[in-house]
Amino acid sequence: MITLWTFITSNLPDWKMCAQALISMMIAIGIYFFNKYLRLIVAKKNAPIQKKENGDEHPAKSNLSVDYDENLNAIKQVISSNSDVHFREFQITDIQARATLIFVDGMQNEELISEHVMKILMSDTEKDITGINPLALSAYLLENVLPVCEAYEAADLRDLNQSVLKGCTALLIEGMPSALLIHASNMKSRAINEPSSEALLRGPRIGFTEVLSENTSMLRRQGFSDDLEINRYEVGARIKRKLVIAYMKEIVNQDLLQEVRDRIEKINIDFVAESGYVEQLIEDDYLSPFQQTQNTERPDRVINSLLEGRIAILLDGTPFALIVPVTFGMLLQSPEDYYDRWLPGTFLRMLRFFAAFLALMAPALYISFISFHPGLIPTELAITIIETRQGVPFPSLIEVLILEISIEILREAGIRLPKPIGPAMGIVGGLIIGEAAVQAGIVSPFLVIVVAVTAISSFSIPVYSAGITLRILRFGGMLCAAVLGMFGTILFFLFICGHLSKLKSFGVPYVTPLSPVRFSDWKDLFVRAPLPLMKKRPKMMKTQDKNRLS
Amino acid sequence: MYRQKKMLIILLLSSLVVIQGCWSSKEIEDLSVYAGLALDVGERVDIERDLESQGAKYLKKNLVTATVQIVPIKSFERQEKSKEKQLLKYSNLRLTGDSIFEIMRQYSTRRDRPVIGHHLKVIVVSTKLAQQQHMDQLMDFVLRDNDIRPSCRVFFSKGKAYDTFLIDQPEEVPAFRINSMTQNSYRTNKVMKEVNLTQLDGLIHSKQSFLLQNIVSSNGEIEFSGAGIIKGDSSKWIGDLNQENVESLSWIQGNGHGGVIKSYDWRNQTISYEIKSMKSKMTAKLKGDDISFHVSIESKGRLIENWDINENPSELAYLEAAEKIFEERLAKMLDSLMRKMQSKYKVDVAGFGKNLSIQYPQKWKKIKGNWDEEFSRIPVTFEIKLTITDYGSSTK
Incomplete structure (x- = not known):
């Protein structure tokens, strides 16, 4: 028994090792709680506020009265402080009644209003409205007189005001206890254009508008x-x-x-x-x-x-x-994959996966090769790199950061540049960064290739915001590579993989056909299978109707 | 106050990560690559003597002179000098000592950029050194080192190994030239199949006799010529095979990819046979206790050169006669090789032993301890079949 005990104690690590183990455990636990804390902040602030607002928001309904002036004043009191609210008063000749059109300038179709409302009411209409009880007038006008599509009655003052501000035209007639709301809004919208952020060679050239x-x-x-x-x-x-x-x-x-x-x-x-x-x-x-x-x-x-x-x-x-x-696969898919035949679609998709990898990892790999693992570079290339890097005063991390950040700035500037000087600035920037930086001995020519390939790769990702994600993560990868070399690069990649497999979007795992594995969905992940083979909808969505074909 | 303290602690902790920085990083331009390693008999060069006379000494025996070929040398130095004359792309650095590893580290006292072994391509050992020192001792460091790749190739040099690391073309690196020349074995079977460190490791530790390609050099020119023999039990160099022997060896092993058999016909005119394919089958026969080997060689090829203007290669009879001549020539070459292996050096470097061990493992176990001796008494018969398939694009 004693021998066993001495055997165990002799194999126990010394206190330094124990302290190290303890500290690394503390770090892991610390990260866990920090993460939990960060999440809690948002969860608290985003919690739905259980306020009963209905009581305050809706005061007792105030209906319009029979008195025309009183109505008009009530409306004016609430909304006439807006300079763009117009009150157009006129006389309806047939019944000798005053009437007012209330509308917001620029929001209604003026032609329609003057043609189909004012003209009819002001001139002698064929319809006889003289003998009608003012209380039933509104219904009669709607049914028989006004040839407009969207029009309805409003008796509540509050509703009326809101509708006017939203773009309806209100018609108030003397003696009538309600107003008519004529919906003839004329919002200016732009023409339907090809979506500029998602242009395709093949496929419909139609994009959403603001309406x-x-x-x-x-x-x-x-x-x-x-x-x-x-x-x-x-x-x-x-x-x-x-x-x-x-x-x-x-x-x-x-x-x-x-x-x-x-x-x-x-x-x-x-x-x-x-x-x-x-x-x-x-x-x-x-x-x-x-x-x-x-x-x-x-x-x-x-x-x-x-x-x-x-x-x-x-x-x-x-x-x-x-x-x-x-899901992650969607970020690297383009509608074109489906419009083209399946072979080009598959090829392009694979290319995009490769490009995404490059956009994320290329500078990190460069740093780890140059600074940590010269033995992994082919000999001839290693010799060329040594020769070209001899004048460079910076370690590879600083060198990469200089060029990467300038490229990012150039790209950011490119969005904001006025169209006529955009290309010119692109050429100047590209030349300066590519050629002059090498000549000046700030960076090595090999790095220029790496950065250029990285930049081009990140543009080949069809979803713009996914490209930005990779651009941000790239810097993390570079730092990891600079600290721990290839080991750090791989750790960084594993960290991202770990995060992705934990992430969910509305309850659907982010990298789902890969993890959790759903092999039947792989038909539409790296490859794009021929359409007749894709008989089922993606399993990951757990749809009610599982088959695409009837 | 408490909050500030907390921030400070976090800052300090994070600095732990940051100040570590790139702790094991070594920029590639701060290193130099050695592409070749030449081992010679210990002999101090003049500079070394001079330095030692000034007190640059440490405890050592001058057994080995190791030369490393460093590429590239500083490029801006080169750019300046290249205006005057073409400057070498490499530099050779020689040091003498009795431990290869110590010599490697000693280089750091001579050059600013330490050498790394990842890109070592060739090791050349002079036969004189291999005669004095055991091969397993010489190779111990390179086999043990983690940086050096197992694909590194090993050669012998007839003269000084250092001389093979000189070149008359300044834009070329001699170590790379040697390395690429091994790929020419598809043009002539005088170039042996490469022996790299992985194979060498096995050969040395199994106490087998083996061959390494010989390099001869003169004024910056080199030639692959024959092979040096390492005797298995003593692990020392005992002699050479010539170029013809190396050719014959490839016929026995059947691993050649191309080459020539040149002979003379009955009018003493040159005729040449271009090897298109080569096949050999070695069989061991055991009768009681007597072992014998039979090697059947088959080859297809082309009559590629015919100086005999009186003969017409398009005639079948002539081709058959030529086949006979080539077969006789090959038989003679094989005979000369067998005599060298069995009588002169008493070594088996053609893989007969391996064949026996596969066919008769029981028998092999008994005699493997003394195989080289045994082999010299074993009869080997050959059966050669050369076929001339065509005579090129000229009929006459």
């Missing part, structure tokens, strides 16, 4: 289906905006749909300026560098995702729709 109704109609126009459902929400506490979710009701997973609805209802913010706000308010993990919703300007991309069982979120006032849930 929600146009966008939803674009989705409807993709092809007829009674399956497509579009639900409307209003988001924003102070300024309200329309938001719709679109899904295929016989395909989509009901739990997923409920989750999306819940999260949208929880959105609690003053004003939703762009779908990026929505994205950030409903995402799963705000600390992840990877996006958890996909934004797109392409209706075809949206409709394809809907058919896979995903859900689209469209916001008024932005051409960017959101698709949830997103």
Whole structure:
């Protein structure tokens, strides 16, 4: 027994080793709690505020009275402080009654109003409105006189005011106890253009615009289906905006749909300026560098995702729709993969995976090869690199950082440059960075190749925001490589893999066909199988209807 | 206050990570690569003598002179000088001592950039050194070192190994030239199949006799010529095979990819046979206790050169006669090799022993301790079949 004990004690590590082990354990535990703490901050702030606002927000309904002047004054009191609200008073000749049109300047179709409302009321109409009881006048006008499509009665003063501010034209007639709201809004919208952030060679050249109704109609126009459902929400506490979710009701997973609805209802913010706000308010993990919703300007991309069982979120006032849930494979897919035949589609997709790897790892690999593992470079190349790097005063990390940061600045500047001088600046910047930096001995020519390949690779990623993610992570990789060489690079890669396999987007694992493994979904991951082979919808979406073919 | 303290602690902790910095990094331009290693009999060069006379001494026996070929030398030095004349792309550095590893580290006292072994391509050992020292001792460091790749090739040099690391073309690196020349074995079977460190490790530790390609050199020119023999049990160099022997060896082993058999016909005119394919089958026969080997060689080729203007190669009879001549020539070459192996040096370097060990492992176990001796008494018969498939694009 004693011998056993002495055997054990003689093999125990000394106190230094124990202390090291303890410290490394403490670090791991510390990171865990720090992470938990960071997440808690957002969870608290984002919690839905359970306020009963209904009581304060809706005072007792104040209906319009029969008295014309009183009504007009009441309205004027509330909204006439706005300089763009116009009151147009006129006489209806037939019944000798005064009337007022209330509208916001620039929001209504003036031609329609003057042609189909004022002209009819002011001139002698064929319809006889003289003998009608003023109380029934509004109904009569709607049914028999006014030839406009969207018009309805409003008796509540508050409703009336809001509608006017939203763009309706209100018609108030003496003796009539309610107002007529004529919906003839004429929002200026831009022409439908090809989406500039997602241009394709083959495929529809149509992109979303800023008008929600146009966008939803674009989705409807993709092809007829009674399956497509579009639900409307209003988001924003102070300024309200329309938001719709679109899904295929016989395909989509009901739990997923409920989750999306819940999260949208929880959105609690003053004003939703762009779908990026929505994205950030409903995402799963705000600390992840990877996006958890996909934004797109392409209706075809949206409709394809809907058919896979995903859900689209469209916001008024932005051409960017959101698709949830997103998986890693989607970030490297382009609609063109499906429009082209399967061989080119597969080739391009593989190329993109390779490019994504390069965009993420190339500078890190360069640093670890140059600074840590000269033996892994082919001999002839090693000799050339030694020769070219001899004048370079910096270690490889600084060298790479100089060039990478200048490229990033150049790229950022390129977005903001006015169109006519954009290309010129690109050439100047490229020349200076590429040629002169080498001549000046700041960087080695081999690095210029590495950085150029990296930059080009990150542009080949079809989803722009995914490219930015890789660009950010690249710097992390470079630091890891500079500290620990290839070992650090591999650790960094494993760290990303670990994070990705833990990440979820609306309950769907981020790297799902890979982990958890779903081999049947691999048909549409690295390769794009021929269409007849893809008989099933992606398993990962757990759709109601599993088959693509009827 | 508490909050500030917490921040300070986090800052200090993070500095632990940051100040470590790139602790094991070594920029590639701060290192130099040695592409070749030449081992000679210990003989101090003049500079070394001079340095030692000034007190640059440490405890050593001058057994081995190791030369490393360093590439590239500093490029801006080269750029300046290259205006005047073409400057060498490499530099050779020689040191003498009795431990290869110590010599390697001693280089750091002579040059600013330490040498790294990852890109070592060739090791050349002079036969004179291999005669004095045991091969397993000489190779011990290079086999043990983690940096040096197992694909590094090993050669013998007839003269001084240092001389093979000189070159008359300044833009070329001699070590790379030697390394690439081994790829020419598809042009002539006078170039042996390479022996790299992995194979050498096995050969040395199994106490087998083996061959290393010989290099001869003169004024910056080199030639692969024959091979040096290392005797298995003594692990020392005992002699050479000439170029013809190396050719014959490739016929016995059947591993040649191309080459020539040149002979003279009945009018004493040159005729040459271009080897297109080569096949050999070695069989061991055991009758009681008597071992014998039979090697059958088959080859297809082309009559590629015919100086005999009186003969017409398009005639079948002539081709058959030529086949006979080539077969006789090959038989003579094989005979000369066998005599060298069995009588002169009493070593088996053609792989007969391996063949026996596969066919008759029991018998092999009994005699393997004394195989080289045994082999010299074993009869070997040959059966040669050369076929001339065509006579090129000229009929006459």
